[in-house]
Each structure stands twice: as C-alpha cells, then as structure tokens.
Amino acid sequence: MFATASDRRRVRLRAVEVPDALPAATVLIALGALLAAGGAPLHNAVATFAVGAAVVVSAVWLRGKVSRLRARRRAEAMHAAVVAGTASRLRAAVGDHELAVALDVLTGGPLGPPRSVAAIAREAGAAIRTSGVPVVVAVDDDSVVAGLDGAIRALVRRAAAMAPARSTVTVAVTTGRIEVRDEGSASIDGFDGALARELARRAGADVHLFERLAVLELPTRASA
Secondary structure (H helix, E strand, O other): OOOOOOOOOOOOOOOOOOOHHHHHEEEEHHHHHHHHHHHOOOHHHHHHHHHHHHHHHHHHHHHHHHHHHHHHHHHHHHHHHHHHHHHHHHHHHHHHHHHHHHHHOOOOOOOOOOOEEEHHHHHHHHHHHHHOOEEEEEEEEOOOOOOOOOHHHHHHHHHHHHOOOOOEEEEEEEEEEEEOOOOOOOOHHHHHHHHHHHHHOOOEEEEEEEEOEEEOOOOOEEOO
C-alpha cells in the first residue's frame, strides 16, 4: 500500500551550520556527475540524484544563513537593551551631569578648572548624606587640582555603597593624598573604583583600592 498524504510525515529542514562554499561545490559535483553519465542508461537516475542533492544542500545552507541572521539580530537587540539598561542605572547612580563630565574627561576632553579637593570632598559628602550615610570630612592640608571632581565623588560613593547601617564614611584630606575609609567589606574594585582610577589617571593622579580604604594620590603638580 502507498502512504496517503495524511500518513506522510512532514519533512522539516534543520538549521545546521553549512559552510558557504558547500552549495557551490555540490552544484559542481552534480554537473560533473551529469557529464560523466552522458547517455548511459543511468543518466536519468544520476540527474535526479545530483539535482536533488544540490537542492537539499542549498536549502539547508539558506535556512542556516537565515537562522544566523536572526540570531545576530536578536543578539544585537539584547546588547542594545543591556547598554540602555546600564546607561539608565549609571544616570540614576551618578546623575546625568556628572556622567557627561566623566565621559568627556575619559575621551580626552578638558579637565576643567583647578578646584580645592577639600571643597570637592565636602560636596561629595553632602550629596551622600542625603541618602542616609554619615560622611565626615577632615582637612589637614588642602590642594588645588584640576580634573579630580569625578574621582573623589566616585570614591565616596564606593565607600557609602558598602558601609553598613549606622556606620560612618571618613574622608581625610592631607598632604598629597585623600583617604576614604568605610566600615564595610567593600569589593576591591567595582564600577566606582574603576571609574575613579581612570579619571584620576587622566588628571595625573593615581588611586589605590583596598578593603575599607581607598587612597587617591594627588599629582605632584598640585598646588596648595
């Protein structure tokens, strides 16, 4: 008995990886087989097989190509969503203005006018206090430096983010350095730590990160 249309299984081509050169090679082999068969009795069978093989391989290749294109578009969409989500979190964490200034500095923009590091530390502490984390700023020897606003703010944010409840963040401004201490168990780096390091290096300074302590070494050209 012959199988009816309802009894036949539907054949679906799987999206497999087929090298781009394989369809062309299959067609060339099929043409070669047809030429070799010539007028032999098996000519029709060889022709059917060759054409069928070429069609199947080309169809599988095309389906794989389309699947890869769709996968790439999905990956690009996911990447765009991740970038947008990260940018949104950054804006929420540091604010649009500070983020724009940091990106400008990191991409080679101007450092901005020299400012008192003690004043920057006090501003950063005041901003953190609004979130409920006490910040104490102690000034022993102030310096005037350009381009360290973002680095100092990032280090104070890093300390406040890891500070336990009812603990205090301490910022000590002394000769040639700023020390930011917290009472938590902060990760050594993290986003704010990495941001502070890059911004500091751009201004000729350096950042050393430890557990519960961050040290910002001011550039040697800093003026008192």
